[in-house]
């Protein structure tokens with residue numbers, strides 16, 4: 001096999017493809033297989049394997065390997081049990097590079113029938129909190145050469161992608177088991193925190209590969225990949241919000257908005273006119289949803305107490321942002337500075353918007369009455385890392 005460098009665009013492309021496969025619909029086994037194969041290919045390793053520990057961290061739950069034929073696998077009989085070198089990667093989760101694996105103090109030797117493996121590069125799969133959940137390792141670099149710094153950087157990126165895939169699969173499995181809304185919301189938040197933050201981490205790792213090359217085409221591809229990761233994050237976020245607010249539930253945001261308006265109609269003496277635009281139930285997180293409802297309640301209370309209106313129009317639209325507008329046909333704000341004129345109502349609404357990086361205004365409408373506008377962005381990837 002010819003020697004290839006990081007400057008080789010095909011090589012980098014293979015790395016990016018393997019990382020992005022995490023965001024695809026492929027099952028965990030398929031994703032891990034793809035990652036191991038790519039690791040072997042990129043580092044010119046003859047053998048590669050990836051072991052995943054179960055959630056207790058004691059038993060090997062999954063073992064995927066490349067390079068050993070079926071017959072030899074049958075002869076060896078069992079996957080490694082996590083003793084020796086592989087155990088070391090779990091206890092002390094950092095990369096390990098050796099020219100001769102059998103000479104290391106932690107080596108327990110190979111079982112009968114196992115091929116000889118000299119050069120070794122092992123990288124832990126690390127989950128949230130810095131704990132190892134397995135390892136990805138390569139052995140026998142072709143031509144008897146030792147593994148290099150660049151090999152290590154590439155394999156670390158792939159190991160990050162693999163650990164994200166493992167976490168994503170575990171969280172999804174837990175979601176399937178749960179039916180309680182509260183649990184669904186908690187898990188949706190978990191998914192949000194782990195998967196998205198960590199995909200971001202991979203994006204950063206990829207950017208770390210940038211200084212290793214001056215080739216414009218390679219640099220362009222890295223930038224494209226970072227943009228793809230952004231996209232994957234957007235998709236995942238959509239799934240998460242769908243999880244947090246089950247669409248068919250009677251307690252969906254739309255239903256609760258209508259409920260609040262129905263309650264207010266008794267005090268108002270008329271029914272508010274309510275309009276929705278965009279995927280209100282699907283895209284608005286429960287956190288934003290409950291802040292929006294609190295704002296709507298206070299806004300309608302103000303119409304009751306201050307406006308002397310005969311009509312109120314409530315509009316909730318969801319696009320790149322969540323926008324609540326409450327427009328009445330009453331007397332309009334009587335003060336230049338209504339925010340400081342009254343009680344805690346308006347300051348609270350402003351604060352709720354601010355906490356979610358949104359904005360809030362209350363003003364006279366050009367055609368009469370008062371218009372209240374409360375806007376909050378659907379969080380963007382850049383905000384999640386900051």
Ligand SMILES: Nc1ncnc2c1ncn2[C@@H]1O[C@H](COP(=O)(O)OP(=O)(O)O)[C@@H](O)[C@H]1O
Pocket residue numbers: 302303305306307328330331332333334335338339341342343344345346347370
């Ligand atoms: N829909 C509205 N129409 C007219 N004036 C309003 C309206 N909403 C709020 N205001 C004015 O803004 C002031 C501040 O409102 P708020 O902070 O909720 O305090 P409070 O309702 O306790 O007076 C109100 O006292 C009122 O003068």
Ligand SMILES: [Mg+2]
Pocket residue numbers: 298301302342343345346
């Ligand atoms: Mg008020």
